[in-house]
Amino acid sequence: MKNIPCILICCLLALSLVTVQYSYAKDTTTIAADDYFDDDYFEESYEDNTEQKSDTFYAWNIFWHNVNDFTLTKIAEPAHKEYSKVILPPMRSAIENFGHNLGTPKRMLNAILQAEFAQAFIELGRFIINTTSSLGFADVAQFHKPLYPYNPENLCFGYTLANWGIGEGSYFVIPFLGPSTIRETVGTLLDSATSAYNYFVPLYVSLPAEALFAFNTLDTVYTPYENLKANAFEPYIAIKNAYLENLDYKRP
Numbered sequence: 001m002k003n004i005p006c007i008l009i010c011c012l013l014a015l016s017l018v019t020v021q022y023s024y025a026k027d028t029t030t031i032a033a034d035d036y037f038d039d040d041y042f043e044e045s046y047e048d049n050t051e052q053k054s055d056t057f058y059a060w061n062i063f064w065h066n067v068n069d070f071t072l073t074k075i076a077e078p079a080h081k082e083y084s085k086v087i088l089p090p091m092r093s094a095i096e097n098f099g100h101n102l103g104t105p106k107r108m109l110n111a112i113l114q115a116e117f118a119q120a121f122i123e124l125g126r127f128i129i130n131t132t133s134s135l136g137f138a139d140v141a142q143f144h145k146p147l148y149p150y151n152p153e154n155l156c157f158g159y160t161l162a163n164w165g166i167g168e169g170s171y172f173v174i175p176f177l178g179p180s181t182i183r184e185t186v187g188t189l190l191d192s193a194t195s196a197y198n199y200f201v202p203l204y205v206s207l208p209a210e211a212l213f214a215f216n217t218l219d220t221v222y223t224p225y226e227n228l229k230a231n232a233f234e235p236y237i238a239i240k241n242a243y244l245e246n247l248d249y250k251r252p
Contacts, residue, residue, distance in 0.1 A: 055240070056170040064173040065236050069229075071176060072222055080218040092216055094137040099213035100152075101127060101136030105196035107155035114163050118148040119155060153250070157194070158187030162251040171240055178221075179243035 055061060084092070104127040111120035126141035133140040161183050162168070169182030180188065192198075198206045225239070232238030 057172055061171060061173040061240075062236060064175050065239070068173065068176060068178055069235070072225065076215070076218055077222045077226075080215065080222070083215070084219070087216075095213065095216045097130070097134075097139050098136045099209075099216070100139075101130050102197050103195065106191060106194050107152055109194060110155040110157060110160045113160045114154075116155075119151065122146045122148060122150050123152075123155070156187060157190040158184040159251065161187055168244075168247065168251075171244065179239060181244075181247065184247070 087095075104123050108120045108123045111117065111123060125144075125146075129141040129144065130136050130139060166183055168184065172180050172182055172185050174180045174185055174188065177188070192210075195206070195210075197209075201209075228238055228242060229235045
């Protein structure tokens with residue numbers, strides 16, 4: 001019951017995002033205004049070599065892209081590198097496994113909603129093995145290969161909504177989280193609202209725990225991000241297109 005206000009806020013935010021998308025979405029064929037670049041040749045070359053995507057929230061997106069970039073590269077990345085000197089790989093792996101194990105109920109729910117019942121049973125089996133053998137700190141179940149392909153990356157509400165035929169909507173940058181779309185943002189809110197352990201521990205415990213699990217694996221975010229950014233002519237466009245292309249590849 002302590003988390004009901006938080007869940008209501010998440011639902012209201014999701015509803016507001018969908019409403020905004022419905023009211024203001026339009027077919028955007030350019031990323032920037034016509035006079036964004038003064039040099040005509042440069043502008044023509046830029047537009048010819050950039051895949052144009054719907055970017056209804058461009059002003060919001062570019063602002064938060066810059067904030068997120070600063071936060072990641074100037075604050076979070078240096079902090080994580082210092083963290084990695086103290087918390088060695090085996091311990092970071094244990095924390096990652098523990099967080100993944102706690103996410104089992106949410107993944108099981110999404111497997112059922114996607115009618116992937118075999119995935120739900122695999123999740124249940126993995127949870128029992130890992131919890132009873134190591135309290136979830138070790139992925140012992142990885143040595144028990146299931147007969148059915150296991151795809152935990154698909155067991156989230158973003159994938160579930162896509163599986164139901166809901167369109168991705170416009171590109172949308174989530175503050176301090178990064179690239180998304182309207183559908184994926186709603187999915188993220190639903191993922192947060194359906195994390196089972198949020199209902200068994202106080203919010204002041206679950207939120208720092210979620211932050212720790214995300215921070216613990218931050219190198220899987222900033223390493224490819226820095227590589228992409230270093231080779232990009234326009235980082236915002238490169239990151240946006242890379243995210244959307246990866247999303248198209250992963251979604252049904």
